[in-house]
């Protein structure tokens with residue numbers, strides 16, 4: 001059977017990774033979390049005290065940084081220069097800084113190149129902000145997941161609780177809205193539904209319902 005490329009985009013905490021992982025598992029495809037790649041370089045920049053507005057220093061760092069996504073029994077793990085940074089990239093400081101790093105043209109060009117390499121064989125479910133618009137514009141399946149800020153904050157609060165991260169609903173609503181604003185308003189490859197993507201508002205859908213709808217789209221190909 002054909003090894004499809006499935007692009008899942010949408011705003012922060014819309015359930016992209018949860019859904020993408022399940023769809024990938026069902027199909028025996030590779031799941032690629034492109035947000036984790038931007039988080040990884042952001043973590044490295046923070047640890048090295050690099051000014052997040054300094055595009056030249058950031059691209060120098062990225063060119064010297066290997067970022068690997070590996071699926072293991074404990075789920076997907078993120079490695080920077082062979083060090084496991086899976087938990088570190090989810091910390092608040094990274095979450096609240098990543099959109100500043102992801103604005104830079106040179107950073108995006110390098111990331112898109114790496115992501116296109118990863119998707120080139122097909123058999124991938126890739127999630128992010130610009131997958132359907134820039135990374136795989138000819139993907140066989142394009143989904144744009146949406147949900148209200150309120151609902152996304154509630155989901156993230158539960159996620160965080162499970163991970164032992166303390167946060168409040170108001171704080172999360174503010175952070176999610178702020179990140180969406182920067183991601184949507186940036187000049188290079190802003191968060192945007194591709195013209196040919198199918199929009200799914202997940203506010204009142206369960207994870208299984210969202211997965212079923214995506215599986216139905218795939219079945220139609």
Ligand code: C5P
Nearest residue numbers: 034035036038098099102128129130179
């Ligand atoms: O998906 P996640 O919330 O982990 O993404 C973290 C951040 O990385 C986003 O808020 C965005 O700034 C950036 N990102 C991006 N393009 C992608 C994926 C993520 O700009 N394809």
